Amino acid sequence: MTKPVMITGLLLLFFSSLVKAEEPLVAPKPAEPVKEIDFRDPIPFGLSPVEYGLGEHSDSASRLDQELAARTRKLNYEPQWGYLRDVLKALQISESSQLMVFSKTALNPRIINPENPRVVYFNDDVYVGWVPGAEKMEFAAVDPLKGTIFYELAVKASNEPRFIRSERCLACHGGASSLRIPGLLVRSFLTDQHGRPISGYSQISHDKPLEKRWGGWYVTGTHADMTHLGNLFNRDAIEEAKTNPALRSNLKHIDQFVDTSKYLNPHSDLVAHLILDHQVHGHNLITRASMEQQLGLRSDVEQQLVRYLLFLDEAPLTGPLQGTTDYQTSFEQSGKRDARGRSLKDFDLQTKLFRHRLSYLIYTDSFKKMPSAARRRILKNIYAFLTAPAAELEPSWDVDPDAFPVQERQAILQIVTETLDNLPEFWTVQK
Incomplete structure (x- = not known):
């Protein structure tokens, strides 16, 4: 259960305007009252100003489609992969982000199974799904104000390939597991030999212990004595894993389960799994906070988001953990760096x-372009945590000061100061 952050008061924004002396003064229109709701309540994201499904979009997939429509970009077609490799290149998604999922918990359940898993590729803002034998590729791209937008792209060769909006995804991607907004999902379900779910978890994040993650997924990489549910399918293997939790753990190859020549590479990298688990729930929290602000609603989502961005409830690791591709290196190289x-x-x-x-x-x-008032409050509370005296962390934040040392908090302050654009004026670093 996510722990709440104790926050005192709300930021009050005051506006003033200059008027000519001869002009009559007009009483300002009172602000619309904020309606308090529960974090689990649905929100009307179809209403103005969000208007999900309407208007222009600024997500990565939409921008690529606009380039295709204007014929300023062309996608190359390959007989085996269709448009897959060129789409990944256009969206700046690394092929090493590839993750294989064989549970029938997504589109194309008829052809997804342990011998023919679906693959997911992703970067910080957009997700691509592809299945050998499927007629369409799937896309989920995060729009800064409207949430996750879903698209499909036909696999067959075309003179004018285009991204088509898909609303059918909301049947799963608009429920409780995605925080009642058009969001993303990572699930962990043990399956039978055909990939049919048996039992598991509908919402995975970095707060979930590793031993509960990756059911229905292939995992390549090493993780010492830690265990997980990856690589397990059929009831016999699941039963054996109850007495041997390390069954099919620390695998560097999965060729014994699937013909990996059907895919761009033979990996389902453990480090990429860890990033996906963190990123998906984080995107959903950001979207929910953004939509609540736009719609005049308020739950404790901002407090939950602050805790999540700071990893305050992260499940501990007992490494070392290592993947089987260059994903870790490419991910680190994409980061913004301070002077040190x-x-x-x-x-x-x-x-x-x-x-x-x-x-x-x-x-x-999705964070940079969220409504400014919400972004400011969230950054203010992150700053309050990073600058709080150690004695205040345990009673106010329910955090052991030794578990989040002041040296780490100071380093984060400096990194953000030097690398994040549009910082509020209160964000300062003491020399």
């Missing part, structure tokens, strides 16, 4: 995911 070479994308992978525990999601469009 430090980045929020620097991994730890020993006892925690990152060396500096403030999420890189603060650099994404």
Whole structure:
């Protein structure tokens, strides 16, 4: 259960305007009252000003489609992969982000199974799904104000390939597991030999212990004595894993389960799994906070988001953890760095995911372009945590001061000061 942050008061914004002396003064229109709701309540994201499904979009997939429509970009077609490789290149998604999922918990359940898994590729803002034998590719791109937008792209060769909006995804991607907004999902379900779910968890994040993650997924990489549910399918293997939790763990190859020549590479990298688990729930929290602000609603989502961005409830790791591709290196190289070479994308992978525990999601469009009042409150509370005396952490934040030392908090302050655009005036670093 996510722990609440104790926050005192709300920011009050005052506006003034100059008027000519001869002009009559007009009483300002009173602000619309904020309606308090529960974090689990649905919100009317179809209404103005969000108007999900309407208007222009600024997500990565939409921008690529606009280039295709204007014929300023062309996608190359390959007989085996269709448009897959060129789409990944156009969206700046690394092929090493590839993750294989064989549970029938997504589109194309008829052809998805342990011998023919679906693959997911992703970067900080957009997700691509592809299945050998499917007629369409799937896309989920995060729009800064409207949430996750879903698209499909036909696999067959075309003179004018185009992204088509898909609303059918909301049947799953608009429920409780995605925080009642058009969001993203990572699930963990043990399956039978055909990939049919047996039991598991509908919402995975970095707060979930590793032993509960990755059911229905292939996982390549090493993780010492830690265990997980990846690579397990059929009831016999699941039963054996009850007495041998390390069954099919620490695998560097999965060729014994699937013909990996059907895919761009033979990996389902453990480090990429860890990033997906963190990123998806973080995107959903950001979207929910943004929509509540736009719609005049208020739950405790901002407090939850602050805790999540700071990894305050992260499940501990007992590493070392290591993947099987260059994903870790490419991910770190994409991070913004301060004058001392430090980045929020620097991994730890020993006892925690990152060396500096403030999420890189603060650099994404979905966070940068969220309503300014909400963004300001969130940054103010992150700043309050990073600058709080150690004695205040335990009673106010329910955090052991020794578990989040002042040296790490100071490093985060400096990194953000030097790398994040449009910082509020209160964000300062004492020399």
